[in-house]
Amino acid sequence: ELHVDAIKHSGGTSALTINSSGHTQIPGHVVQTVEFTDSTNYTTTSTNTYVQGPQTSTFTLKNSSNKVLVTATFLGNTTLSSNYNGGRFAIYRGSIASGTKITAGSEPQILTYSTDMWVWVCLQKLDTPGGNTTYSIGLNKHSNAAQANIKGAYGQTVITMMEVAV
Numbered sequence: 001e002l003h004v005d006a007i008k009h010s011g012g013t014s015a016l017t018i019n020s021s022g023h024t025q026i027p028g029h030v031v032q033t034v035e036f037t038d039s040t041n042y043t044t045t046s047t048n049t050y051v052q053g054p055q056t057s058t059f060t061l062k063n064s065s066n067k068v069l070v071t072a073t074f075l076g077n078t079t080l081s082s083n084y085n086g087g088r089f090a091i092y093r094g095s096i097a098s099g100t101k102i103t104a105g106s107e108p109q110i111l112t113y114s115t116d117m118w119v120w121v122c123l124q125k126l127d128t129p130g131g132n133t134t135y136s137i138g139l140n141k142h143s144n145a146a147q148a149n150i151k152g153a154y155g156q157t158v159i160t161m162m163e164v165a166v
Contacts, residue, residue, distance in 0.1 A: 023062055031062050031163040038157040042139060042150040050088075050138030052096040053150050057134065059161045064131045069124070069162040070102075072137050075155030076110050076121040079146040086111035087148030091123050092136040099136060102127050111142065120155065126164070135159055 007016045017025045025031075036056040044051040059068065070091055078087040088109045092099040102125050110119045123137070137157070141148035150157060 053137035074157040081146035082144035085145030086142030
């Protein structure tokens with residue numbers, strides 16, 4: 001039986017640590033992966049404010065200093081009301097009402113100059129939450145669109161959270 005807290009290179013740099021719970025910490029390695037799925041449809045007619053879409057249950061980190069790679073894949077849809085239409089989607093840490101938008105800018109947007117559009121959307125963000133959290137997808141419509149939708153009943157929404165050791 002061997003009891004150690006760290007394994008070090010002969011030059012003195014640490015390559016691996018073992019925390020008090022017995023978990024190894026190898027920087028850059030995936031510690032755990034959790035997948036959330038949702039088959040609900042979400043619809044909005046809101047233009048400038050993101051509304052609540054799918055939200056995960058709480059993701060419990062093994063180490064609060066670690067990062068989380070969040071990947072959201074869903075079927076986005078917009079409907080035409082004028083000469084073009086679009087939908088905007090974003091990842092939030094927490095709920096839309098009280099959380100923090102973690103994808104940058106007012107986009108990504110799906111946009112068309114023709115009729116209604118159905119598109120598989122994939123958003124990804126390497127987050128530093130600082131502790132246990134939930135993740136949500138927010139949505140709003142372009143000003144010329146009738147509405148923006150996440151069509152979970154037609155194509156299941158999947159949000160994958162991977163804790164990455166630092």
